[in-house]
Amino acid sequence: MKKVSTLVAPKDFSPVEDAEAIKEACQGWGTDERAIISVLGHRNMFQRRLIRLAYEEVYHEDLIRQLQSELSGHFETAMCHWILDPADRDAVFANLALKKATPNHRVIVELASLKSPEELLAIRRAYKFRYRRSLEEDVAAHTSGDVRRILVALASAYRYDGDDIDKEMVKLEATILYDEIHSNSFNHEELIRILSTRSKVQLNSTFNHYRDIHGTSITKGLSGDPADEYLAGLRTAIRCIKEPKKYLAKVLRTAVNAVVTDEDALSRVILTCAEKDLAEIKELFFRRNSTSLEEAVANSTSGDFKNFLLTLLGSEDI
Amino acid sequence: MKKVSTLVAPKDFSPVEDAEAIKEACQGWGTDERAIISVLGHRNMFQRRLIRLAYEEVYHEDLIRQLQSELSGHFETAMCHWILDPADRDAVFANLALKKATPNHRVIVELASLKSPEELLAIRRAYKFRYRRSLEEDVAAHTSGDVRRILVALASAYRYDGDDIDKEMVKLEATILYDEIHSNSFNHEELIRILSTRSKVQLNSTFNHYRDIHGTSITKGLSGDPADEYLAGLRTAIRCIKEPKKYLAKVLRTAVNAVVTDEDALSRVILTCAEKDLAEIKELFFRRNSTSLEEAVANSTSGDFKNFLLTLLGSEDI
Numbered sequence: 001m002k003k004v005s006t007l008v009a010p011k012d013f014s015p016v017e018d019a020e021a022i023k024e025a026c027q028g029w030g031t032d033e034r035a036i037i038s039v040l041g042h043r044n045m046f047q048r049r050l051i052r053l054a055y056e057e058v059y060h061e062d063l064i065r066q067l068q069s070e071l072s073g074h075f076e077t078a079m080c081h082w083i084l085d086p087a088d089r090d091a092v093f094a095n096l097a098l099k100k101a102t103p104n105h106r107v108i109v110e111l112a113s114l115k116s117p118e119e120l121l122a123i124r125r126a127y128k129f130r131y132r133r134s135l136e137e138d139v140a141a142h143t144s145g146d147v148r149r150i151l152v153a154l155a156s157a158y159r160y161d162g163d164d165i166d167k168e169m170v171k172l173e174a175t176i177l178y179d180e181i182h183s184n185s186f187n188h189e190e191l192i193r194i195l196s197t198r199s200k201v202q203l204n205s206t207f208n209h210y211r212d213i214h215g216t217s218i219t220k221g222l223s224g225d226p227a228d229e230y231l232a233g234l235r236t237a238i239r240c241i242k243e244p245k246k247y248l249a250k251v252l253r254t255a256v257n258a259v260v261t262d263e264d265a266l267s268r269v270i271l272t273c274a275e276k277d278l279a280e281i282k283e284l285f286f287r288r289n290s291t292s293l294e295e296a297v298a299n300s301t302s303g304d305f306k307n308f309l310l311t312l313l314g315s316e317d318i
Numbered sequence: 319m320k321k322v323s324t325l326v327a328p329k330d331f332s333p334v335e336d337a338e339a340i341k342e343a344c345q346g347w348g349t350d351e352r353a354i355i356s357v358l359g360h361r362n363m364f365q366r367r368l369i370r371l372a373y374e375e376v377y378h379e380d381l382i383r384q385l386q387s388e389l390s391g392h393f394e395t396a397m398c399h400w401i402l403d404p405a406d407r408d409a410v411f412a413n414l415a416l417k418k419a420t421p422n423h424r425v426i427v428e429l430a431s432l433k434s435p436e437e438l439l440a441i442r443r444a445y446k447f448r449y450r451r452s453l454e455e456d457v458a459a460h461t462s463g464d465v466r467r468i469l470v471a472l473a474s475a476y477r478y479d480g481d482d483i484d485k486e487m488v489k490l491e492a493t494i495l496y497d498e499i500h501s502n503s504f505n506h507e508e509l510i511r512i513l514s515t516r517s518k519v520q521l522n523s524t525f526n527h528y529r530d531i532h533g534t535s536i537t538k539g540l541s542g543d544p545a546d547e548y549l550a551g552l553r554t555a556i557r558c559i560k561e562p563k564k565y566l567a568k569v570l571r572t573a574v575n576a577v578v579t580d581e582d583a584l585s586r587v588i589l590t591c592a593e594k595d596l597a598e599i600k601e602l603f604f605r606r607n608s609t610s611l612e613e614a615v616a617n618s619t620s621g622d623f624k625n626f627l628l629t630l631l632g633s634e635d636i
Contacts (some may be wrong), residue, residue, distance in 0.1 A: 048480060121439070124476050128478050132482050134477050134517075136515050137473070137515035140515050141511075141515075152471070153474075158439075158454070158474070159452050159455070161446075161447050161452055164450050189466075190421070193459075195469075197454050197459075199455075
């Protein structure tokens with residue numbers, strides 16, 4: 001079987017010894033960031049959770065607070081995010097995206113469209129626990145107009161996730177989508193309904209049928225002014241549902257190729273996928289860019305942040 | 319403490335003996351409906367669940383299937399619904415409401431607005447399990463136009479359910495609501511956003527402030543053609559959030575006072591509340607109608623259906 005995760009974590013480990021190693025790295029003159037990376041950059045989610053508990057138990061101090069006071073910059077942010085459980089971390093990503101002066105809609109679309117229904121639900125639960133408001137409440141309050149319609153619908157979804165495909169519905173809805181997109185009725189009531197409620201399996205079948213019948217992809221019909229956040233949101237959602245890994249490889253490509261590296265996007269994708277399917281995403285990245293993701297990351301980042309990301313990418317020597 | 323439930327169930331019971339009693343009532347010439355009511359009409363949710371399991375175990379037959387073949391009419395429907403777990407039963411109510419030639423929007427609004435966020439989530443989960451589609455998917459597919467906007471938003475909600483109230487937001491949103499309702503902009507984007515995402519505690523505070531400032535309730539501003547399903551949906555949602563028990567008492571009143579008794583609504587409310595807060599609803603019913611709910615039910619129903627409902631209402635002798 002293909003190795004899909006890139007994280008290198010030992011089977012045996014001791015939460016207390018790890019907590020002690022981190023404490024030691026934090027003490028004395030300066031912080032030993034390499035030591036911290038060499039521990040936490042090689043522990044999976046359950047291990048990190050136990051280390052955080054052990055740290056609390058032994059030092060009566062929250063590991064994340066400790067690291068926040070010792071580390072800085074993008075490295076601090078990434079390391080603190082890394083320690084969180086995935087759903088909680090995604091809730092933080094969502095909140096950071098919404099709190100920006102110009103909310104980052106893309107992050108919301110990604111979270112809502114890439115995750116499984118149960119994962120999205122866990123994010124909504126974590127969001128409520130952390131922020132004492134619901135995710136869709138904040139999405140609705142921080143956005144407006146058409147883009148709000150699509151974001152709220154996607155963020156509120158709790159799709160069916162079985163494998164059943166209703167073939168009659170595929171045909172029917174492919175036609176509905178075509179008609180709505182080509183009538184220039186930019187209200188898109190049906191498109192939003194279908195995109196935000198149907199199961200992903202059903203949607204992919206509908207997208208395929210659309211392409212078979214009309215000879216063009218559905219996203220083509222939704223292209224337009226690149227600054228149109230609404231159309232961009234629709235296209236992103238469709239891409240996330242159609243080809244999630246290819247989409248993520250593209251996010252990484254855009255992040256490293258930007259004039260100023262988009263560290264947030266870079267670490268968001270790497271942290272999220274390191275324990276899941278980052279190996280496949282790396283492959284897709286290489287196939288499209290003729291450069292390995294490690295090389296691209298090494299060229300566009302620096303210092304501890306670079307070392308940390310490369311560790312998560314599975315690099316052996318940093 | 320006030321007794322809130324009306325169901326009379328013994329502490330001690332034997333699932334197997336109950337299963338045997340039901341089997342006996344089903345055998346021979348004719349069915350002994352009274353015997354079935356005297357058992358199942360006096361068992362709480364956990365007890366019914368165990369009886370169903372015991373029945374399956376002893377007779378290799380599903381209790382609900384058995385009852386479906388023995389009973390008939392509204393009594394059959396009510397008894398079979400009664401045996402289901404609450405979330406599963408509500409999923410059935412939602413599906414029945416949506417499948418009608420003219421979907422019963424009120425049931426969807428009720429389910430989405432009366433339940434706690436976790437209860438609504440359990441219904442959505444049960445719906446997916448039972449129908450292999452999501453609740454909001456079916457709501458969206460069976461409705462259209464403005465009423466769809468409000469139903470889908472309410473059915474997809476997963477509100478924050480803590481007690482925090484943001485007082486600045488109360489003032490701000492009371493003004494937004496007033497402006498939107500009185501500008502005759504019947505698009506109501508903000509109204510739907512606020513109503514479907516804010517916590518119920520927050521909403522009630524906003525409704526109160528609205529009344530304090532404007533001297534009129536928010537539902538008044540939303541009155542109009544009684545046949546307008548969209549405005550009716552908004553008013554129902556607001557009433558369910560403001561005064562759930564009073565709302566349910568009203569549903570019962572309307573059901574028994576109709577020219578043809580609305581058995582569906584009657585049994586939906588009684589089955590749903592018998593183990594929860596039916597005693598309080600009975601009190602509200604009596605205060606408003608100067609007739610006890612038992613009397614009203616007895617006068618508007620008959621036969622086993624009547625006996626069953628009266629049993630759930632806590633009547634001692636039938």
